[in-house]
Amino acid sequence: MSPPAIMFVFTAESYHREAAPVIDDFARRGWPVRVVLGFHSEHTRRIEEACRKKGIPVELVPAGAAYGKPADAGDAGPVAPVAEIARETVWARVAGLLRERLRRTGIGRLRHFPGYVAQCLRRRRIAEALIGRLKPSAVVMGSYHSSGQIDNAVARACRRRSIPMYCIPNSPYLGTLTLRVGRLNHLEQGMASPGIRVRHGLINRVLGWLFPSWTSVLPDGDRAFYWDPLMMLAATLTGLQMNRLWLKPALDFKRVFVFSDYSRDLLLADGYPAGRIVVSAPPLLDAVRERIGDAAHEEALFSHIRLPAGTPFVLFNVEPSAEHDYCDWDRHWRQFHETLAAVAACGLPVVLSLHPLCRIDNYRFAEAQYGVTISTDFRIHDLYPYCAISVSFPCSTNLLALTFEKPLVIYDHFGILTRDEESRTLNMIPGACVAQSAGEVAECVRTIAAGATERSGGFPRPPAGAARAADIIFSTIEGDLSNA
Structure with missing residues (x-):
């Protein structure tokens, strides 16, 4: 008997x-x-080619129904010039005043609603066709949190056919608290429109009154939707809505494979069914753990960062504040220079880890100016076991400091850890030193560096027989399907 077919959907x-x-x-x-790739970006083609080389078929969700747009898609071109400017009349002035009034009330947004419904229906048709044609026995997805998108459409198609879904998250931060704190961050940093606040216009106030479960009180005391409420309405009418709008991941999953007990506790606090939560650790760390103690791997890693094997170094996680558009480039570079200068002054070698959004060429100057090294071949999870100190902004990868037992300095340029108790609870790592300025960063690093005289790659190998995350995930899914 041939094994069941399994489909991975990534958005x-x-x-x-x-x-x-x-x-x-x-x-x-x-x-x-x-x-199935439900997104288009500069990474899509690389992932597609890597899968095909391994003999794994890949399906691409069409642009417009997927997230993003193809990397080679240019702008539509300049807007055609207006042939003639109409003379302003009394009626034109009245129409202008009415348009401005509608804009202020937000009622003009209603013109987008039919388009939202059409988008949802298209995604639904695409997902139904995919699932119907491929007929998977199980579907594995990320910890999506969306409304009216392709992942919602895939989930609907699976529910209709009783196909079990499994979740492999991309972050240890799960649950309601994560969403509430994160959305406030997005609003304060300009990454989310103020139009999601309930008090923003008549439409929001009416929909907030009709559907209070669509909203949540953020840590700043204000009530907000997570997305545009008109898109949420379209998603609800077309069956592409989350079952609990302020919970990540959705309750549709048969199992959620979480990184640690930390993530498990976040979900249990929200009433997520305990039987669906499996602590597997991140699959991405399987290879990292297995290579600890491998002399050839260690030599290659240290050679790449231009250090003798075993040399203690500071791992500096660069905050992509301008790349994420939550501050301007002038402030970004000022904070980057001040913080990196403080870290470099400690006397230990410094290795920079860049976020995928960061263009390496933009940061090359730091190697000559500060004597640091940018890691291009090894990512932050590869470097963590070998560093002496980690210096990072508030970030989900900071939990690796607990995994690999590394001292951590958190530089908090945007005051996330001091803004409110919920934000601190979510982002604070036990034992971390928090710095609000470059001077405090320097003090934290100097204090830790004073004791970092021994080789720091001391995280022990997993004990004999310890299960890999991939093994836990495979055996769980195989067992579920065998017992179905």
Whole structure:
């Protein structure tokens, strides 16, 4: 009897990155595997080619129904010039005043609603066709949190056919608290429109009154929707809505494979069914753990960062504040220079880890100016076991400091850890030193560096027989399907 078919659906590059070892594991065991990419970006083609080289078929969700747009898609071109400017009349002035009045009330937004419904229906048709044609026995997805999008459409198609869904998150931050704190961050940093606040216009106030479960009180005391409420209405009418709008991941999953007990506790606090939560650790760390103690790997890593093997170094995680558009470039570079200068002054070698959004060429100057090294071949999770100190902004990768038992300095340029108790609870790492200025960063690093005289790659190998995350995930899914 041939093994059941399994389908992986990814709507962001980070979801694929975390689950890639699991894809390889299922394929190596002879399971029919298919990958569906529900996003378009500069990473899409690379992922598609890597899968095809391994003999894994890939399906691409069409642009417009997927997230993003193809990397080679240019602008539509200049807007055609207006041939003639109409003379302003009394009626034109009245119409202008009415348009401005509608804009202020927000009622003019209603013109977008039919388009939202059409988008939802298109995504629904595409997902139904995909699932109907590929007929998977199980579907693995990321910890999506969306309304009216392709992942909602895939989930609906799976529910209609009773196909079990499994979740491999891309972050340890799960649950309601994560969403509430994160959305406030997005609003304060300009990454989310103020139009999601309930008090923003008549439409929001009416929909907030009709559907109070669509909203939540943020840590600043204001009530907000997570998305545009008109899109949420379209999603609800077309069956593409989350079952609990302020919970990540959705309750549709048969199992959620979380990184640690920390993530498990976040979900349990929100009433997520305990039987669906499996602590597997991140699959991405399987290879990292297995290579600890491998002399050839260690030599290659230290050679890449231009240090003798075993040399203690500071791992500096660069905050992509301008790349994420939550501050201007002038402030970004000022904070970058001040913080990096403080870290470099400690006397230990410094290795920079850049976010995928950061263009390496923009940061090359730092190697000559500060004597640091930018890691291009090894990512932050590869470097963590070998660093002496980690210096980072508030970020989900900071939990690696607990995993690999490393001292951590958190530089908090935007006051997230001091803004409110909920934000601090979510982002604070036990034992971390928090710095609000470059001077405090220097003090924290100097204090820790004074004791960092011994080799720091001391995280022990997993004990003999310890299960890999990919093994836990495979055995869980195989067991569920065997017992179905």
